[in-house]
Amino acid sequence: MTRLSITINGRAHGPTDVRDDLSMNDFLREYLGMTGTKFGCGAGQCLSCAVIVDNPDGTSFTSPTCVVSAVSFDGKVIRTVEGHAKNGELTTLQKAFIEHFSFQCGYCTAGFLNEGQVLLERLAKAPVARAELEKTIAEALDGHICRCTGYIKYHEAVRDVILADSKRYLVANQ
């Protein structure tokens, strides 16, 4: 057993004793009841289980939770799908997913949302040229599997959010 302390969606959890071989996915879903983070393959292949990890330096990345132990998240700050909306107000990306009909069954949505959000935050810090945008979106989202939609509407939603605020996300004069 190892002691785990973690901040999820701004709220501190723990310290809690957890088994060393307990997955982060099971910690979220079975211990905390936070089932917005999904279990898809248990092999790190579909990323429906991905959460956002916020680094102390202000950068963020997504991580699968199904093949990663809970204890490896000790001391970390993470965000899950349940933490995006604030006071009932959806984020721009959440709204874009809905307006674009980006998902169908919705089981992969948490993973795409987290990945898209990380991309937006990264571009806000390090904008890319317009010509690089399609490639940037494609590379960011390609690890995620969606069996229903053919991906197009996820890409459209992310693209539209970026283009709607191009000063923020794209290099000027491109």
Add this chain to the structure above:
Amino acid sequence: MRPSRREFVKWVSASGIALSLSRLGSAEAAGLPPRASLPGREGWNPAANGAGRIDGVAKVTGAKLYASDFRASDLPGWPQSTSHAILVRAPDATHVYVGMDLARLSGALKPSVVVTAADLDKIGTRVPAFYTGDLFCPVGKTPIYMGQPVALLIFETFDTFDRARLALRYGTFVKFGEETGPVAIPNYGAYRFTRVAGATPDAPDVYSPVQAGWVSPGRSQISPLPVWSPLAKDTPAPYSKAAVHGEQIRSELAAKNSNLLMLDREFETQSVDPMFLEPEAGLAWYNSKSESLELVLGVQSPYEAAESIEHMLGKASAPFKPARINAQFTYVGGGFGGRDHTPFVLYVALAAMFFPGRPVRLAHDRYQQFQAGIKRHPFKMRSRIGVDRSTGKITAFAADHVLDGGGLANFSVNVATVAATAAIGIYDIPKVDVTTVVVHSRGVTAGSMRGYGTLQSMTALEVLIDEVAAALPLDPIEFRRRNALKPDGRTMCGNRYSVSVRTTEMLDKLEKHPIWQQRAQQKSAARPGTLVGTGLACVTKDYGAGADCSLGRVELSAEGKITIYCDHVEMGNGIGTALANRVAIHLGVVADEVSVARVDSYDVLGLVTSGDPYMMDQKTQDRAEKDPRWVPAISTATSASVGAHVGTHSAAEAARVIFRFGLWPAALELWNIAPNDPRAKDWAKAQWKDGQLVMSGLAALPLSALAAKAYARNLVTGAMAHSFSRWEWSRARFPFNGEQYRAEIDALAVRKGNGKFARIDRVSVRFPPAVNNQSGNTYTSMCGTLVRVEIERATGVLRIAKAYNVFECGRALVPEVVLGQAQGGFAMGVGYALLENLPPYEGGPGNGQWNLGQYLVARGSDLPLRDLEIEVLPPLTPDEPPKGMAEVVMVPVVPAILNAIFDATGRRFQSLPVTASLLKGVLA
């Protein structure tokens, strides 16, 4: 006779178990943050204005929606803790099962309960006929298929379960002894479809399945394959007649005839997994005090799931027979047919019955889902086609299909017959003879996965058609146009389609598209080391299963808020949003609440049923329908692309009743139009605009004002209806408000003002005739695809450079969902054509070692995300009913890719998938 899609069990349980079914959604779950899932319940939801999905907010906020999300503590009245079960399955089906190595689960890993075949024998469970086969393989027998369960292990706590699960992941926990080889089981079914057309298009057929019924050959005692010969000793007489015609067609194809181009080709398709993202899961609790079995399940067929569990436990000894079963159904994380009639739910129920008082969760991980989830059938097909060289017209077609159904019958027979009756695609061929047999094997059970049957047979056909056109030679679109079935033509079963047939329009679209027009130019402009090719295909796909029904209930509040209940299931198909939009056609605004997978909200209709809707004869139906509460079936699965067409039908008809007998008389009063004014009958002229009812020359009336008036005058404010379709709708007459109300429904109840719902017994009914069971499908949708591929000669890597999909679906209830389904269908088609493959038997998924990574599905980088054009033809008329489209959009993608590969490489592949390594091999 058309084979039944399922064994019927009476709704009012003969075993004495009371069934109750309802929908479970986040809005009802106690103790959860208030994440609303429905428009009108929170600050912002574009679906309230007709933009976005009804379930949009729930899905982007991580609400508990799916069966895998729920634990006991989420459910009001349940104990707080959840126990967990492992379903242990056999990874071998050629050796005798001798038991489990339970010593590996000692100490802290020891299960609280172990359930085996012997335990089921003791308590007296029954296996529903649809799932015939041992629920658990008994010790001393060889499993009948790889992945057959051998035991349930139940663990009181999650940690014990989790550690045991990890300990059992690898190794030989399930023990086997003597080698026996696979268990021999007779084939699941064999049919022959033969048609000989009359001398002219208007003349009656010489022979057809519609005339003579569906026929099966005799069964061989020594081979899993049937005896197709018409002269075999034990050949049934009706079969013999078909076979004589069939053999004659084959003789003509085999005869030397220089005027006839004859091609004889074989084609094989592979097994694939639906790979819906949410592995199957369920939660159950047997409350031994109240003798109530509580279930939380996520399936495409809720009604059937509850019936099957009731049947399984209906004769069990005490205390294993519940007095009642309360099943709650959730949203589904993808289905694609893989959750339609799944045996998984039986094991969820068993887990609870063997651990009374403790809620138990059973959930597949992805390895288990690959090992046991329903698969797509692999086919072996041989096709012969004869074409008159001078006219370019197809004169005859013969084919033989052999399907591998895997371990349990499931929908194997239906897949086989759908494939066979779809074997000539969009074409009009006067002489057709198709045999089909689906065999049992030790592989994982196959079922009715998206596009079932048609995907396989039309892929083989459209590749063959391309080859014929090249051999004649004739332009492939022109060849298709010459042979396309006309709207009034007969299918290979001898029936006509009852819906729009727009093949020619589709071929015109394909022909004019730049991808087709520029094919030669693109080919010649290929970069060095790259091969470029363009391919096309055009298909038609049935929707509906031949005995489909829906239940719908619509309520209007005094403030004008709309609530809809429907028995069909939301699995991503957008049924909730489609319901809201279809009801809005009649009531002017999008609903405030849509509750799907509800089978519990129609008690007032008092529906009863009997017999099998697929098998019953006309006399039986005529006798039964005299009971005004009788219907051929009460609730059916969300499958076979029926969501828009069938799933929304009853709710739409209920809304129509509310308008006609609630809102319209309310409007007349508000407009001061007297009942005897001629305008009082002009309800069809009224239109909804921006939530207001408008009539020329009169004040626009908001729904809220109309609703208030309807309540004040005790007019109709709610309606519920049942409808049934056997390739046409039931129609009935209801005495109401001094008139005879006629509609395409067979049961109706209404509510007036604040009153209660009251049934209106029909005074006459016309159910679709039983002879329709002999028909081929009459509901069909068409789709055409163009694909341009680029193949790297050195690596065999294929890139889809551009693609175009054109189809028709009548009136699209939610155009964005239709578009999304087409995009998703394209992706699934690409995966089937190029990537996905499950080997049979020992190296296949039944060994429990398969997962993503080894199994490849299409990712974004495999698809032309910016270069896929989808065109949906507008409906022929504004009120054309919606047509199923979720399957057909996938089908032509596959042969179009194969035809493009031929155009690029000169190589015709006759099996799937065509992987990069295969391409590299032929290009070396």
